[in-house]
Structure formats: C-alpha cells, structure tokens
Amino acid sequence: MKKALVFGAGISGLGAKGLLEKNGYEVMLVDDKKAMSSKDGMNTLSEVELFVKSPGVPYTELVKKAFDLKIPVIDEVELAYRYMKKKANYPKIIAVTGTNGKTTTTTKIKELIEYCGYRCEFAGNIGRSFADLVTEDKELDYIVLELSSYQLENVKEFRPDIAMVINLAPDHLDRYEKAGDYYDAKFNIGAKQEAGDYFITNMNCQESSKRLGRINADVIRVSLEGGKGCDLYPEDGWVVYKGKKIICEEKLSLKGRHNLENILFIGAVAEIIGLDEEKLREFLYNTGTLEHRMERFLEVGGTLFINDSKGTNIESSKMAIEAYHGCILICGGVDKKLDLTPLVGAIKDHVSNVYLIGELAEKLEQALIQGGYPKDRLVRSGNLENSVDLISKKIDTHENNYILLSPATASFDQFKNFEVRGKVFKELVKKYFTAGEEV
Known part of the structure; x- marks a missing residue:
C-alpha cells in the first residue's frame, strides 16, 4: 500500500x-x-x-x-487540486488571495454565483479544506478558494481558471524573513496559469504590479483610481467595465473604500464568467456584511459597538480605525514582528482611547508613547473582558461613542482564532451593556 x-x-x-x-x-x-x-x-x-x-x-x-x-513536499491545496482534476467534469476554480479583503471577496463571489443559479462552494482558508470538499465529490460548477500565503508555498501544478491578488501589505513577518518573500508566496497563485486563464490584478498595488511579469494568464486590471489600461474602475458614481457602466456606487449595500475595492474584483469575476449584469446589481445592492469584519452589532444609547476581529494585520485595522474617527479602540494579540509605525499613525489621528490586550500590548504601548500618543489615554487591560468591563465603567452611553475591536494582529495568544475572539467580544459587550439594541 x-x-x-x-x-x-x-x-x-x-x-x-x-x-x-x-x-x-x-x-x-x-x-x-x-x-x-x-x-x-x-x-x-x-x-x-x-x-x-x-x-x-x-x-x-x-x-x-x-x-x-x-x-515530494506539497500543500493540501495542491493535493486536492490533483485529485479534483481526475474527475471527468471538474468544476472551474476561482482562487482568491491578498493581504486584506479575501474573506469578503471569496464569500460574495460564491454567494453571487449561487444567486445566478450555478452550483458553487467555497473552501480553503475559510470554513473547510479544499481536500475535504474534493473528498465529498459533489457536482459543482465552481469552487471559490480563499488562499493564504502559507497555503501557496508548496503548490506545484495548481492552476486556477481565475486567480486574483486583491492587495499586498506587510504581514506574517514572524514567518517570512522579509515582506518580499510573503508577496512572492502570494503570487504563486498564478504561477502555473496560461493564456486563456484569467489573472485579476490591482493596479493601485505597487508590489503586485512589480510581479505581473511572472503571470502568463490574460490579465484583467482593476483600480480604485482609474487610469490608462484599467478594465474595471469607479467613475462618476458608477463602477465601469471597459467603458460600460455596470454598478451604481450609491446603491451598494457594502459601504467603504475597502469594500469598493473588493467589489471591483467581484465585478471582474462576474464579467469574465458572463454572469447576468442585472443579477449582479440586484445582488450587490442587497447583500449583507460579514460577521467579524467591521460588524456593527449593538447600539446602546449613542454608543455603537463594532466587531472587527477579522482585522488581523495593520493595514486592515488602519481601514477600520479611519472609518470610525474618534473611536475607543481595543487592540492587540500575537506579535507578528511587523513595523507598527503605520498603526501608530492611524491611532494618533483617529483614536480617543486605546485598550491594549495580548502579547503585543507592551510593545504597542511603547511604540505609541514614543510616537507621541498621550500616555493617559492608554490602558494595558490585558484581555477582552477587562477591556469591556473598564470601558463600561468609564463611558456615558448616552453620548456618541464608537467602541471598536480591531486587533491588528492574530488571536492565537488568547483565542483559537479570530472568529472565537469576535464571538467572545460580542458576548462580553452584551453582558456588560445590557440595555443595547442589536443593529
């Protein structure tokens, strides 16, 4: 055997x-x-x-x-792909990676494809493994894979029909010697693609643009800024695909610049596989936000609580912090050896008070003090429960407040994963703030 x-x-x-x-x-x-x-x-x-x-x-x-x-040392993604390809009628693969936006983009592509009447599942770094899905042997038209850099390190033959790198920013420097190694791992997603496959790239991401020469697939270019050579971009209140207005920005249910970036990738997939544009609009005008990603879940008087436990890197948390100017922030977790300077800048500009938790707390406290953030607005609370308890004793809920959990790092020092961290946060808020209404 x-x-x-x-x-x-x-x-x-x-x-x-x-x-x-x-x-x-x-x-x-x-x-x-x-x-x-x-x-x-x-x-x-x-x-x-x-x-x-x-x-x-x-x-x-x-x-x-x-x-x-x-x-031969391979990844589970590679293993699953090899066995999937042995099927007579195997599904098309849409593979999603990037530093931020992977889960939202993966989930919404899957939901959109189903909304348009096709059989679709997601797997990878979201919910279940690709191998488990292949073992189940369901009849599917599409599989959407969310893939981390770790899952792409040892792929050999993996060749998705559509691949994308949403964006790149420094992350996981506790694993990689330098950021470039992390970016290179991400770009393995398209390494085996050929003409006739599609690679969707973000023209606003300099690190992606530097690596486009490695890609042999047909490239679809998206950009939040528009510009020469872009296929899909926002202009005059519309998302435009090759000169044609396809989505009205004002009607989008997913708000914010970060979600607009995700929608450009979702729209690109819809155009590539030929989904009905009216169905695309119906879906994007009505779809809901994801749990743990800038999730507004409870309002108490004038105080709004936001669960951004999915904010597991600095760039992701920066976006959340900037969206809720004047917020009270709960931040910290595993020390991923990242440069904290961009996070310090965002906190200085937008955060009224910071409650520091987890392994990163001391290091982040020192960086904030050295960066000029007032020491009297910092609290080393240690964990989530202490943070929520202390906040409940300090704030007047009748005043307008934003209470934001956006850790800027992974959860493994105190929780199994970011989902557990987010659920615990929501339970604690409902325990200490009993008069709230769910948003």
Whole structure:
C-alpha cells in the first residue's frame, strides 16, 4: 500500500488525510499535540512517498529532512487540486488571495454565483479544506478558494481558471524573513496559469504590479483610481467595465473604500464568467456584511459597538480605525514582528482611547508613547473582558461613542482564532451593556 505522511492535524491536515485514505493511501498523521510525534514521524520517512505539510506548520527538522530525502513536499491545496482534476467534469476554480479583503471577496463571489443559479462552494482558508470538499465529490460548477500565503508555498501544478491578488501589505513577518518573500508566496497563485486563464490584478498595488511579469494568464486590471489600461474602475458614481457602466456606487449595500475595492474584483469575476449584469446589481445592492469584519452589532444609547476581529494585520485595522474617527479602540494579540509605525499613525489621528490586550500590548504601548500618543489615554487591560468591563465603567452611553475591536494582529495568544475572539467580544459587550439594541 502507498504511504503518505500528513504533518498537522488541523482542518487542512485532516482534510488531506481523508482524501488520501479515500484514494488508497496509508496515512501517518504527525502532530506533536494530537497524533504521532515529530520524532516518530522522522523514523517513518524512509517509507513515505508523499509528504503533505499543513499551512500552519513551520519548516521544522521533519520538513527539512523530507526535502533532503527528495520526498515530494506539497500543500493540501495542491493535493486536492490533483485529485479534483481526475474527475471527468471538474468544476472551474476561482482562487482568491491578498493581504486584506479575501474573506469578503471569496464569500460574495460564491454567494453571487449561487444567486445566478450555478452550483458553487467555497473552501480553503475559510470554513473547510479544499481536500475535504474534493473528498465529498459533489457536482459543482465552481469552487471559490480563499488562499493564504502559507497555503501557496508548496503548490506545484495548481492552476486556477481565475486567480486574483486583491492587495499586498506587510504581514506574517514572524514567518517570512522579509515582506518580499510573503508577496512572492502570494503570487504563486498564478504561477502555473496560461493564456486563456484569467489573472485579476490591482493596479493601485505597487508590489503586485512589480510581479505581473511572472503571470502568463490574460490579465484583467482593476483600480480604485482609474487610469490608462484599467478594465474595471469607479467613475462618476458608477463602477465601469471597459467603458460600460455596470454598478451604481450609491446603491451598494457594502459601504467603504475597502469594500469598493473588493467589489471591483467581484465585478471582474462576474464579467469574465458572463454572469447576468442585472443579477449582479440586484445582488450587490442587497447583500449583507460579514460577521467579524467591521460588524456593527449593538447600539446602546449613542454608543455603537463594532466587531472587527477579522482585522488581523495593520493595514486592515488602519481601514477600520479611519472609518470610525474618534473611536475607543481595543487592540492587540500575537506579535507578528511587523513595523507598527503605520498603526501608530492611524491611532494618533483617529483614536480617543486605546485598550491594549495580548502579547503585543507592551510593545504597542511603547511604540505609541514614543510616537507621541498621550500616555493617559492608554490602558494595558490585558484581555477582552477587562477591556469591556473598564470601558463600561468609564463611558456615558448616552453620548456618541464608537467602541471598536480591531486587533491588528492574530488571536492565537488568547483565542483559537479570530472568529472565537469576535464571538467572545460580542458576548462580553452584551453582558456588560445590557440595555443595547442589536443593529
């Protein structure tokens, strides 16, 4: 029997294990907390013909040894893609990456395609693994994949029909030696595309433009600023595709510049696959916002609470902070070794008080003080509950206030993931502010 090693027993690893077992492999699952130890895994490498590394797993000695032994090391996304391609009528793949906007764009593309009457599912860095979806073997017209840089590091043959990089900003420098390595990993999404495939790029993103020479697909250019050579852009209150007005900005249900950027990518996909433009407008004028992304969830008197737990990097939180000028901010989490200067600038310009939580708290406090933010407006509250409790004792809810959770980093120091962090925040707010009305 063929043997494979899957390193990591999370959603991605378990999906890979299930798919391999369905296809006749004996699978050794390695996870130092949940399965076989790395040490024992090392002793089995001589028997292994395939090594699947989960995206969250670092490049440990076990991974390096597999490379040394010339064992093929691939990602779960690559594995799932190979088996999907063996189907007689396999679905088209729309692959989404970028620093910010991935989840909104992925979700709304999936919902739009379904709204237009096609069979579609999403997977990847959102909800379930690609491998799990392929194992299920459903009849689908499209699969929309949200992909992180980690999931794209070891792709070999992966070739989506439509790929996009929404934007690029520094992130995950606790994993990558420099930002350029992170950007390069993102651009693996289109590395195997050819003429006849489509790659949607953001002309306002300098790092994307620098890497376009690597792309052999047909390129669709979108831009919030418009300009020569752009295919899809806003102009005079409309989103325009190749000179044709297709979406009225004023009627969009998803507000804000960041959402308009996402909508350019959604619109580009709709045009590429030929979705009905009237259906596109109906959908975009009525669709709702996502949980945990600038989610206005409770109003108490004049005080509005916003859950932006999905703000897991500096650029994302900057957008939220700028949208709620004068807000009281809860911020912090894992230290991702990022330059905090842009975050400090946004906080100085827009935030009235800051409650600092998690591993990053001390470092961010020092950066804010050194950047000229008043020390008496900073509180090292440590965790979410202390923050909400302290805020409840300090503010007058009859006055106009914005209370914003936008951590600017990952949650793993205190929570399983950003979803749990967001749900806990909402529960705590409803516990300490009992007279609120849901928005």
